[in-house]
Amino acid sequence: MNVSLDDVRHIARLARLELTEEEVERFRRELSTVLEYVEQLEGLEAGRAEEAPAPDQPLRPDSVAEGGDVAPLRAAAPDFVDGFFRVPRVIE
Amino acid sequence: MIPGHRCTAVELSEAVRAGESTASAAVEAALARAREIEPLHAFLSFREEEARREAAEVDRRIAAGEEADLPLAGVPVAVKDNIAIAGGATTCGSRLLEPFVSPFDATAIARLRAAGAIVIGKTNLDEFAMGSSTENSAFGPSRNPHDPTRVPGGSSGGSVVAVAAGCVPVALGSETGGSVRQPAAFCGAVGVKPTYGRVSRSGLVAFGSSLDQIGTVGATVEDAALLLSVIAGSDPRDATSAPEPIGDLAAALDRWNPAGARIGWPAEYFGAGLDPAILAACEAARDALAAAGAEVVEVSLPHSPYGIAVYYTVAIAEASSNLARYDGVRYGHRAEAGDLSSMYLKTRAAFGAELKRRIMLGTYVLSAGYYEAFYGKGTAVRARIRGDFERAFERVDAILCPTTPTPAFPIGEKADDPLAMYLNDIYTVSANLAGIPAISLPWGRTPARPDRPALPIGIQLMGPDFSERRLFEIARFLEGKAPS
Numbered sequence: 001m002n003v004s005l006d007d008v009r010h011i012a013r014l015a016r017l018e019l020t021e022e023e024v025e026r027f028r029r030e031l032s033t034v035l036e037y038v039e040q041l042e043g044l045e046a047g048r049a050e051e052a053p054a055p056d057q058p059l060r061p062d063s064v065a066e067g068g069d070v071a072p073l074r075a076a077a078p079d080f081v082d083g084f085f086r087v088p089r090v091i092e
Numbered sequence: 093m094i095p096g097h098r099c100t101a102v103e104l105s106e107a108v109r110a111g112e113s114t115a116s117a118a119v120e121a122a123l124a125r126a127r128e129i130e131p132l133h134a135f136l137s138f139r140e141e142e143a144r145r146e147a148a149e150v151d152r153r154i155a156a157g158e159e160a161d162l163p164l165a166g167v168p169v170a171v172k173d174n175i176a177i178a179g180g181a182t183t184c185g186s187r188l189l190e191p192f193v194s195p196f197d198a199t200a201i202a203r204l205r206a207a208g209a210i211v212i213g214k215t216n217l218d219e220f221a222m223g224s225s226t227e228n229s230a231f232g233p234s235r236n237p238h239d240p241t242r243v244p245g246g247s248s249g250g251s252v253v254a255v256a257a258g259c260v261p262v263a264l265g266s267e268t269g270g271s272v273r274q275p276a277a278f279c280g281a282v283g284v285k286p287t288y289g290r291v292s293r294s295g296l297v298a299f300g301s302s303l304d305q306i307g308t309v310g311a312t313v314e315d316a317a318l319l320l321s322v323i324a325g326s327d328p329r330d331a332t333s334a335p336e337p338i339g340d341l342a343a344a345l346d347r348w349n350p351a352g353a354r355i356g357w358p359a360e361y362f363g364a365g366l367d368p369a370i371l372a373a374c375e376a377a378r379d380a381l382a383a384a385g386a387e388v389v390e391v392s393l394p395h396s397p398y399g400i401a402v403y404y405t406v407a408i409a410e411a412s413s414n415l416a417r418y419d420g421v422r423y424g425h426r427a428e429a430g431d432l433s434s435m436y437l438k439t440r441a442a443f444g445a446e447l448k449r450r451i452m453l454g455t456y457v458l459s460a461g462y463y464e465a466f467y468g469k470g471t472a473v474r475a476r477i478r479g480d481f482e483r484a485f486e487r488v489d490a491i492l493c494p495t496t497p498t499p500a501f502p503i504g505e506k507a508d509d510p511l512a513m514y515l516n517d518i519y520t521v522s523a524n525l526a527g528i529p530a531i532s533l534p535w536g537r538t539p540a541r542p543d544r545p546a547l548p549i550g551i552q553l554m555g556p557d558f559s560e561r562r563l564f565e566i567a568r569f570l571e572g573k574a575p576s
Contacts, residue, residue, distance in 0.1 A: 015455040017448055018437040027452050033511055038401045041469050060328045072195030078426035085421050090432045
């Protein structure tokens, strides 16, 4: 599996990671190595994905419950004003 | 730094319930031992004041005659720092969550409290539980109590060290690919990965959601079983928690008779790369079961060699999705920046190298054009791994195999070779992929060599869904036969 430097930059953009040029080169090598290892699955005759383990997951009743206390969420937020999370400017 | 004498959680809680000891004394002893083992860096934070207050409350409840409701009366517990405790830190070993204060208790924590246990501190881990050595913690590695130049394993390294070094009798960890069993093997403790769905994950920080499960660590099989019996069971806060009854997981384990039990011996787990001392340990355990009347049956798990490849498609894909939430908007670390896009980038720059690697890999395998080839294929082969186990468990009650291919390795040895680090989990990932329960228990040590001292060996038992009770019985039997 040959991952290019441009592939790494593209993936980093998708993942919202800012990489240094040194990291771009390192991840190119490391991603290639790991993905090459994973490629051994390619020739394998596999089952269907739907056969994957799916434990019983009964749904809880759809009823109104207590909760929704804003105070701890406000306390945990970096910037919280008038019931909203505030972020830096989105558009110029 | 080998532990001195200590009593088990079973003995301690009995003594506290009987009024022969107190929760307060147990907590003081644990905190004192925690200070002695500080160089091992098992803990990231302590709850000294809270623990003392909670211990006094347990002692008050005992005095009020409520001891019957307290199966873990006065038992000090260490908890991996990716499990939330209200009002305290849950750093996940990451700068991203360094400023975070948990607004609620994980369900497992609430159940520990109700049972009379007292959490004394939060333990070190690989950042967001991603690693096999605890070297990926943003706050520095933990060290193996049997040789401090070696890793304790990971990612639940701190919890296992706290138990193995005699600070607490039991601890909580979490598993995605072996993160409780592998450090338990490296440090000479018992580590349990319960069936997927056995324990509520409400309050456990997500890594790979189709794999994650809270697990227990104990110095003895009975203690690890007792701890699991307290935290197990369905929970309306976790839709993946299973409704199956828990049963009594810990009582009278030593009454089990191996005669007639069928123990599986999987050829695929004893190939190249396995340390000869670990192979010999598995053979000795097998022979002990056979000598007591168990039937040893060769089984085949032909897709197990693909476990790591499958794991590193499924787990990284789920990790990259789960880690998208760390964007500096709602909680945790936020880096200041002039616009939103820069804020995301600068905030997420606080992830460590392994986290970035896994986010990159996960984003890659989920990206357009690669999804089917990697994630789709991985999920399909995963079904085959599950199928292998289902066929094997038609013929056997449990499977016996190694937990790790080698004993604990030196700190730094695999730090620059991600694939070598990942391959350390080769015997543990299959249980996570299949969703089945598994236990690692100590079986003696490797012979001392010029390049390494005698180090603990872990052997593993795997069983069908919800067979924890049977695994504990077999493990308890083997515990009695194991060399020290």
